[in-house]
Amino acid sequence: xxxxDMDLPELQEPETQTGEKLKSELLTVNMGPQxxxxxxxxxxxxxTDSEIVAKAIPHIGYLHRCMEKHCEAIDYRGVxxxxxxxxxxxxxxxxxxxxxxxxxxxxxxxxxxxxxxRTIVSELQRIASHLMAFGTYALDLGAFSPFLYAFxxxxxxxxxxxxxxxxxxxxxxxxxxGVWNDITDTQIDFVxxxxxxxxxxxxxxxxxxxxxxxxxxxxxxVGTLSLxxxxxxxxxxxxxxxxxxxxxLRKVNPYxxxxxxxxxxxxxxxxRGSTVGDCYNRYYVRMLEMVESVKLVRQSIKLLEPGPxxxxxSKVIKxxxxxxxxxxxxxxxxLGVHLVSTGEKTPYRVKIKSPCFTHTSILPHIAPGQxxxxxxxxxxxxxxxxxxxxx
Amino acid sequence: xxxxxxxxxxxxxxxxxxxxxxxxGMWITFRYVWGxxxxxxxxxxxxxxxxxxxxxxxxxxxxxxxxxxxxAISCPVDCIYISSVPRPKDLDIPKCDDGTxxxxxxxxxxxxxxLCCYCGLCTTVCPTECLxxxxxxxxxxxxxxxxxxxxxxxxxxxxxxRLVKA
Numbered sequence: 097x098x099x100x101d102m103d104l105p106e107l108q109e110p111e112t113q114t115g116e117k118l119k120s121e122l123l124t125v126n127m128g129p130q131x132x133x134x135x136x137x138x139x140x141x142x143x144t145d146s147e148i149v150a151k152a153i154p155h156i157g158y159l160h161r162c163m164e165k166h167c168e169a170i171d172y173r174g175v176x177x178x179x180x181x182x183x184x185x186x187x188x189x190x191x192x193x194x195x196x197x198x199x200x201x202x203x204x205x206x207x208x209x210x211x212x213x214r215t216i217v218s219e220l221q222r223i224a225s226h227l228m229a230f231g232t233y234a235l236d237l238g239a240f241s242p243f244l245y246a247f248x249x250x251x252x253x254x255x256x257x258x259x260x261x262x263x264x265x266x267x268x269x270x271x272x273x274g275v276w277n278d279i280t281d282t283q284i285d286f287v288x289x290x291x292x293x294x295x296x297x298x299x300x301x302x303x304x305x306x307x308x309x310x311x312x313x314x315x316x317x318v319g320t321l322s323l324x325x326x327x328x329x330x331x332x333x334x335x336x337x338x339x340x341x342x343x344x345l346r347k348v349n350p351y352x353x354x355x356x357x358x359x360x361x362x363x364x365x366x367x368r369g370s371t372v373g374d375c376y377n378r379y380y381v382r383m384l385e386m387v388e389s390v391k392l393v394r395q396s397i398k399l400l401e402p403g404p405x406x407x408x409x410s411k412v413i414k415x416x417x418x419x420x421x422x423x424x425x426x427x428x429x430x431l432g433v434h435l436v437s438t439g440e441k442t443p444y445r446v447k448i449k450s451p452c453f454t455h456t457s458i459l460p461h462i463a464p465g466q467x468x469x470x471x472x473x474x475x476x477x478x479x480x481x482x483x484x485x486x487x
Numbered sequence: 488x489x490x491x492x493x494x495x496x497x498x499x500x501x502x503x504x505x506x507x508x509x510x511x512g513m514w515i516t517f518r519y520v521w522g523x524x525x526x527x528x529x530x531x532x533x534x535x536x537x538x539x540x541x542x543x544x545x546x547x548x549x550x551x552x553x554x555x556x557x558x559a560i561s562c563p564v565d566c567i568y569i570s571s572v573p574r575p576k577d578l579d580i581p582k583c584d585d586g587t588x589x590x591x592x593x594x595x596x597x598x599x600x601x602l603c604c605y606c607g608l609c610t611t612v613c614p615t616e617c618l619x620x621x622x623x624x625x626x627x628x629x630x631x632x633x634x635x636x637x638x639x640x641x642x643x644x645x646x647x648x649r650l651v652k653a
Contacts, residue, residue, distance in 0.1 A: 170563045171561075173561070173608060174561065174562075174563030174606075174608060175563075176606075177563055177604055177606035177608070178563065241516050248526060251526070258537075258538055258541065259538040259540075261540075261542075262538070262540040262541050262542040262607060262620065263541075263542050263605065263607075266604075266605075266606070268606045268607055268608070276607075276611075277540065300515055303511055303512070303515060304511075304512045304515050304516075305512075307508055307511070308508045308509065308511075308512055309501070309504045309505040309507075309508045309509070310505060310508075310509065313505075
């Protein structure tokens with residue numbers, strides 16, 4: 097047996113760790129940029145106290161493509177494919193805002209048929225965009241099948257857009273002065289058939305997701321944004337309406353032919369026992385908006401009358417000196433285009449006010465005190481698209 | 488928050504509503520077993536029929552091109568490289584299929600397909616409609632350089648019979 101000759105150091109008893117001496121600090125967790133729950137390439141730096149978020153800082157810029165600077169180098173028609181790439185889930189709405197800004201500055205009169213086609217198409221785009229928001233939101237909260245059902249319906253709209261414009265996602269369909277291709281009678285029949293089927297689908301979504309107790313528990317009283325805060329953050333669209341204010345540019349400041357159409361502005365009123373301004377209200381406003389969009393498309397199909405689809409625009413577009421700010425109600429909120437012209441062939445400046453950028457700034461406000469899983473629900477309920485945040 | 492205090496009966500009522508609403512959802516999902524056709528397309532065997540005006544790979548029919556430069560001017564990403572020289576005066580001026588005289592000799596017509604954004608602006612300004620979007624969507628390459636199509640080569644002119652509708 098081996099023995100130790102040398103002097104052993106005196107052993108000390110370890111310090112007993114009491115609660116007062118324990119060090120505690122916040123843990124930093126990076127959520128993203130490749131996290132599926134962040135809807136794109138958003139990185140959120142979260143300081144967590146165990147499971148509870150103490151602070152959340154969104155880091156943006158991973159999808160920055162110098163959009164606005166690019167627009168200064170190309171002619172007015174060439175900008176339209178670029179603005180498509182802002183909010184790639186609702187490209188038609190972006191084209192609409194930009195082309196309306198240029199038309200107003202040029203003084204071009206858009207033919208009646210083109211205006212009605214624009215209304216139909218942008219409302220269908222709103223449905224497609226909200227379906228995506230609905231599907232991915234359910235996916236974030238752990239339900240997979242609503243995502244598939246939503247995509248099944250969205251596919252039909254995309255197929256119609258493909259027949260109209262030739263592309264599935266980045267359409268370049270709204271031109272300055274009108275639209276590219278005319279809508280045929282078979283396509284209108286297709287739209288009507290789609291709407292009939294879609295109303296039944298909406299009832300199904302309501303039973304499957306909105307009335308589901310587990311879904312309600314996950315979203316109700318979570319991420320509450322009061323109306324006062326919504327105003328101070330400059331929130332628009334479903335986020336503002338979810339907080340309880342009926343503000344919709346289609347009603348307040350009508351463009352296209354919305355003033356002739358009969359529709360309501362859905363508002364979050366704390367439906368089914370939720371708090372006004374929570375995730376459930378923001379989600380539910382979107383579901384109600386889809387119902388309104390179905391009504392709008394039905395009414396505007398009746399307004400269709402034969403005629404030209406593109407107004408008189410010169411081959412080389414030169415805007416007069418000046419500037420303009422045009423805003424429309426996009427599926428995600430209020431999109432603004434500030435166009436400055438010095439009388440050249442190219443715009444001097446195209447500034448885009450994006451709703452998603454504004455809504456990203458809400459995240460640090462509603463995050464503290466939430467569980468991490470609830471924070472995922474909060475991100476999903478504001479429904480941001482990073483292409484529009486970074487531009 | 489402003490949630491009510493959980494009572495004894497509330498506890499069981501919550502369980503009941505959760506089970507009931509989940510069962511409704513399960514039933515909706517279960518009904519997809521019957522009467523729903525699968526929407527997935529088995530891609531390499533079955534191909535989707537694309538609409539007529541699908542915007543996919545560009546093809547320029549150089550025999551009908553009058554070298555007017557309109558496509559290169561309208562391109563927002565500058566992916567069309569076109570150059571031409573004036574035709575010598577002592578030669579006959581050939582004509583396109585639609586009768587437009589070709590006053591220029593096309594010396595280069597290259598499209599960088601990797602740079603193209605498929606917006607369709609170049610095809611709408613083409614006066615002889617020789618530049619068109621085809622319905623080809625399978626053209627991946629190993630090298631980026633291979634995506635540059637020189638439409639003056641014989642290989643690509645031979646596509647004319649396949650792609651251009653008579």
